[in-house]
Amino acid sequence: MTTLTSYLVLSVILFLFGVFGLMERRNLVGLLISVELMLNAASINFMAFNHFMFPGTVTGQIMTLFVIGLAAAEATLFLAIVFAVYRHYRSVNVERVDHLRG
Amino acid sequence: MLSEATQIQLGIVTILSPITSFALIVAFALRRPTLAKLISLGAATVSLIGASTLLWGVNDPDFRIAASWAWLLKEPAGLSIGILLDPLSLVMLWVVAVIAWLVQWYSLSYMEEDERQGKFFAFISLFCFAMMGFTIAPNLLQSFMCWELVGLGSYLLIGFWNHLPSAATAARKAFVVTRLGDLGFFVALLLAWSGFGALDFGLLSDSGMASSWKTTLAGYDYGVWISLALFLAVIGKSAQFPLYGWLPDAMEGPTPVSALIHAATMVAAGVYLLARMGFLLVLGSESTVAVWRGLAGLAMLTALMSGAVAIVQSDIKRVFAYSTISQLGYMVVGIGSGAVVAGMMHLFTHAFFKALLFLTAGAFIHAAHSNSITDIARAGGAKLKLPMIALTVGSLALMGFFPFAGFYSKDAILEHLFAEGDWILFGAALLGVLITSYYTARVIFLMLKVPEDKHEHGHHLHLGSWMKLPLTVLAVASLVAGNIWLLKSHSWFHIHEAEHGSAALITAIVSTLCALTGAYYSARVFYWKSSPDPLATMTGVATLLREKWYLDEAYSVIVHKVYLPFTAMLQRFELTIVKGALDGVGKVSMSTARMLARAMTGEVQQYVGVSFVVVAAVLLIILNR
């Protein structure tokens, strides 16, 4: 069961969930959640390749660790931006934030 | 006997001398008249010595030294400049150098009160350079360039007194009308280049080219096309019908300019060009020869028309201007009908006596401060001895009386027409002789016959001191130039026209009779007042003549009714179509940009979505490779 292909397909499906959510959600926090999904899917990819294609090495796992760390930093900043956006637009609807129109 | 290299160097020095003068004057002497005069006259002296040495060293008609230096392309394409020394070019060069020297010496007096003298001498030097460059040009390209430069010099000098609107207009008119002729020259150049790939005179006149000249292009041979194109140039520059309207107006310039440019040299450039291309009469087909004859006919018409107009002119310079047009017509008749050497001979003698007549007129004008013949007469012009003698000598030469120079050259042309059996042209030429002497004698008689009621208090007129030498020299030349030519021409040219013994005598007698008739009738009308002025009765003809055959009006109609509407149409085209297209390009970009800008919604999710799709597409492409 635990084959490379199954892991890869799983990570693709998860990634697609993330894409769908990114396109469809209106709330900024909803967007964040979708983005986290995508990052997570990438991590699965790294781990799978590390185990199935390059056994004995450790690079994929290191990558995953870094992804986790970066995701944390990114979530922090995202949430700070949510604050700033709310202050200016009185809304966290991503469709309202369109001042760069034109 | 100088070596070939020395002769080439001498030729180069002769030509470069005037342009050096121009450069030096412009650099240092524009506001120092004395220095300018020194430089200019010095350069003229150098040129004169050079030209004389070169000419008098020629004793073989086949003498020919040509040297070219590649300028843009190598031979035989002929985009090169250089010098060509053969009897034809050296004779012309000598004439230019002599007249230019005498005119500049004369100008020392004539222009002495002008504050822009420095510029005057600079322009004269520039003109001399251009004229000499044209004379010894070895190929059509250099010919053309110097031809144009000569036109520029003429413009600058005609409009020299640029505070006079009439002078500025005249300069413009001269330039534009001759420019029209230059178009012909350019076309000829292009035809020669494209047809033969060569512009060098030596190559073009080589007997091996005979077949090339007879090749056809759109129905007629090259000889015909190039001749016609050159004729346009000649008609413009040498003031033949219908492009002669600029020459009388060119009299607005200072008289030395009229003498140099519009009597002796620039207007003769057309004649020289015809002589230079005279080989076409030998190498060309019959149609080519016929076309040259046609030009001769046109020139004869010009001679008669302008001679007639000269009868009614009250401005002394204009009389001589129309006379020049008429005499140029004679030269072209000579060359066009096959007597190239006779035509050149008339150019040679005409340069001297016409320059003399103009300088004499200038002396009168300078003394009496007026151009009008009657004014000069009233001011006592007839009391100036040397000018009156010069006027008489010049007039006798112009009228063609033995033994003055004009007799020989005019007779040479008449002989040729007689021998060819060309009775129409011969008769017309005789009529022209009659008209010429009528108007020439008229000038003298009007000068002598001061109206009794208006005797000015005889304030003393004085003759400019520098004017004496040129007038004397030219008067002598008007006497002996014919003889000199007859002496030397055998060592210069192959005289194909054999001395027709009886023909020569007949034409001499007949032409002298005609001249005498003209002069006699002129005396009756103007001096003895025993006959009424024939034009007083023929008022229609008189009006035609006074209005110069309505030529200027014709120019005006053509410009206003044809040329200006045409340019207006072109301008409309430019504004609507060309500008519209350019504006359209701008408008299209603007609307495209606006259309594309609608994609900038500012919504992040759309941007992200699009980039996802694009990346997916790229991935697909990569995966499929």
Added chain:
Amino acid sequence: MNDFLFIVGLLTALGGGLLAVIARNLFHAAIGLAATLAGTACLFVPIGGEFVAVIQVLVYLGAVAVSIVFILMLSPPFYLKRVHRNALKLLGAVIVTLVVAVPLFAAALAAGPAKGSTAAAPTVQQIGRALLTEFVFPFEIISVLLTVAIIGAIVIARDLPEDEQAVLAEKVPAVKEVDA
């Protein structure tokens, strides 16, 4: 054992993912995310990533998901509002997803046969050594990055000075009904 963990992890991850993007109530979405993260941690174990699985739970679940929940707690209850569905947006999302799906699936299914997982899983010592030798540069940089992120977050989210607050108050639309 491995297969069992794999199945559990797969179901949890996919189920959580679906919940995360479908749920109207953002709390449910956050729960879904948490489930996905947990499921992923489960998935790491059968392929020798026990250490990473633990780190995933500690950091991702414990810090990131929790901070998301914090924010949701501190914001007005959007979920109480009935929102109009935008069919066009839904369609666009579906299309984009499908377009992206094609090459991804093609690549995933084309991956070559896996080598046998005979080698031992990387140990913590190995990971530690790698972090301090081969990957020391990113390791150090990421600490800088985290510092910068914290500082940046503070700067972005802090209150504006008094005068700018007044200016801002004029430009900003009046407080109205918030929408999700």
